[in-house]
Amino acid sequence: MGGRVPGMIEHIVIAGASLAGLRAAQTLRDEGFTGPLTLVGAEPHRPYNRPPLSKSVLTGDDDVALPGGDEPEAAWLTGRRAVRLDAGARVLTLDDGAELRYDGLVIATGAQPRRLPGDALVLRTLDDALALRAALARGPERVAIVGGGFIGGEVASTVRALGIPVTLIDSGELPMAGVIGATAARWLADHHRAHGVDLVTGARVTEVAGGAVLLADGRRVEAGLVVAAIGVVPATGWLDGSGVKIDDGVVTDAALFAEGASGIVAAGDVARWPHPVFGASVRVEHWANANEQGALAARNLLHGPDAAEPYAEVPGLGTRVHGARVQWAGLPALADASEVAAGSVEEDRFAVAFTRNGVPVGAVGVSFPKEFNRLRRAIVG
CATH class of the missing domain: 3.50.50.60 (FAD/NAD(P)-binding domain)
Structure with missing residues (x-):
């Protein structure tokens, strides 16, 4: 045949x-x-x-x-x-x-990628990355990144490593709280600030114009370069x-x-x-x-x-933000309870377990891969 x-x-x-x-x-x-x-x-x-x-x-x-x-x-x-x-x-x-x-x-x-009204770069493709690299090479006095999620956090980390001031603007009260939970999100906010990021939370962006990001409450965030990382x-x-x-x-x-x-x-x-x-x-x-x-x-x-076989893989991802390894697996957003299962938030090395009705549904680890992997295995039993 x-x-x-x-x-x-x-x-x-x-x-x-x-x-x-x-x-x-x-x-x-x-x-x-x-x-x-x-x-x-x-x-x-x-x-x-x-x-x-x-x-x-x-x-x-x-x-x-x-x-x-x-x-x-x-x-x-x-x-x-x-x-x-x-x-x-x-x-x-x-x-x-x-x-x-x-x-x-x-x-x-x-x-x-979702886009903002006005002049902001996005990052999804290789061509997007090359355009952003060229813009960074021109030496903007400050980079404003709208969106404190996965991509926004990585770009903020990279730009700070280049020595360029960064303002990270997020609509939530804590960056990535819906993905990694409140405990790790509070740590992440502090981690950004400890590495020189000007973190603006609970802010809705209305437009990018005149070399600034305009917020719904009337504030202006001046920036020579704006990156939209809003999903x-x-x-x-x-x-x-x-x-x-x-x-x-x-x-x-x-x-x-x-x-x-x-x-x-x-x-x-x-x-x-x-x-x-x-x-x-x-x-x-x-x-x-x-x-x-x-x-x-x-x-x-x-x-x-x-x-056919059902697709039953437990989702998971890892990233590095200002040198720290952040990993998550499962669906922490489904949880009705969470606890720090190992390590210490204060020591920047911990793992959080998420459960729903006592059943593991998610795991988050910060610079603690061994404990994170243990919690991840528990999700599938």
Whole structure:
């Protein structure tokens, strides 16, 4: 049957050529699919490693090679964007009008950064990072970063290491409280301030204009450079009218098959699925999630719904902020109780356990990987 596999899948298209899309393509070939395979990527670059963009790339290191980045045999359509899907006819339309017919489709289009009104840079792609690096090299007197989350915190850390004054503005009372909990978020706020960051919390930004960030309470934060790090939205606009169910991402079943259409799976930042461990519908914007989910989505697409496996990996991520290692796993936001299970906040080395009805649902560690890993293992029992 040549390139054919069970389910009469002959041609597979992957919409999205970043990490999740690459892992899907690699898995399809590893699983024995020899038919036509097409990857469509909006960026002009082949897949690269995103974590360095907010760290080493900003200081001059151009190494963004993706671990395990070997490219399988496929048609690579880079610098091309999916703009419309006819799921019934199984036709994907690109921004140049070209139509791709498929038997199986992997949606891995990721997410797009939210933007502020006015003149602010964002950081999502390699080109974004290079533009920000060039702006930093011009020596701004101060950099204002709007958003104290994962990316905002890393950029603040990198910019301070370059010796540039930083103001970090966050709408919450504590940075990353919704992700790492109040105890670790209080520590993080103090950690930023201890490293010279001017932290402004509980502040809503209305506009960036005239070399300043304008706040809703009338304050102005003067800055020669402004970076918006206020999160992302799933890249699903091209799916409007397709029949694929959208709700803050592509809604899938536990095995990552898209609801509302057949022959389609989703993976990475764009996918929302019912997590079997937590009993909640989740969408995860983590490197590890895209890495693992892309592979399973492809495997399930090949072997069909009857043989599909649910995606049950516990989400987790680590970062470094001003030299300190911060890790989190599970879904701490679901917890109804938390406690410092090891170490000491005052000594900048501790781990926090999160539970719901006495059942572990999350873990956070600050410079304490051994205890963090112990708590993480408890989440899955």
